[in-house]
Amino acid sequence: MESKHKHLELIQGVINRMAGNSFLLKGWSVILVSALFALSAKDADKTYIYLAYFPFFAFWILDAFFLWQERLFRELYDHVRALQESDINFSMNTKPFMKNVNSWLEIMFSKTLRIFHGAIIATILIVMFIFIGKGG
Numbered sequence: 001m002e003s004k005h006k007h008l009e010l011i012q013g014v015i016n017r018m019a020g021n022s023f024l025l026k027g028w029s030v031i032l033v034s035a036l037f038a039l040s041a042k043d044a045d046k047t048y049i050y051l052a053y054f055p056f057f058a059f060w061i062l063d064a065f066f067l068w069q070e071r072l073f074r075e076l077y078d079h080v081r082a083l084q085e086s087d088i089n090f091s092m093n094t095k096p097f098m099k100n101v102n103s104w105l106e107i108m109f110s111k112t113l114r115i116f117h118g119a120i121i122a123t124i125l126i127v128m129f130i131f132i133g134k135g136g
Contacts, residue, residue, distance in 0.1 A: 003088040004080065010092065011077045018070035022063050026116060029059035033120060037127055049128045056124060060117040064108035069094075071101045 032055040040048035075097035080088070107113065 001085055003090075004083065004085050007080050007088050007090050008077060010090070011073055011080060014092070015070055015073045015077065018066045018073065022066040022070070025059045025063045025066065029055060029063075029117075029120060032059075033124060040127075040131065046128070046131050049124065049131055052124050052127075056117070056120055060108065060113065063117070064104055064110075064113060067110075067113065068101065068104045068107045071107070072097055075100050 033052045036048045036052040036055075040046060072094035076092070076094050079097065102110070
């Protein structure tokens with residue numbers, strides 16, 4: 001029973017790291033986009049607003065990737081949980097579970113990521129139109 005417990009701990013550690021990475025990416029996305037808005041307002045330069053699209057897309061893609069990986073490792077966890085002690089081999093291979101999890105692209109457009117990252121892109125667009133409307 002100890003091997004199974006250790007294997008599950010290893011998998012849970014990876015799941016926790018993926019969830020933590022996703023959380024940090026969301027924070028960094030908001031911080032960098034806000035910082036670019038501040039630079040744009042300070043220097044009256046709309047180029048900074050356009051630069052906000054880069055971290056937005058980069059962090060959205062990475063967020064989807066980490067969520068996809070997290071779901072794959074959850075599938076592995078469920079698989080290992082059901083194994084007999086004698087079948088534990090400490091494999092961390094998630095490839096056999098890809099058919100059980102939505103694709104990375106489907107996860108990118110999942111409801112939760114659409115809401116969070118949609119709010120960021122909406123904010124970028126609003127700021128861009130306000131700035132352009134002021135003749136910036």
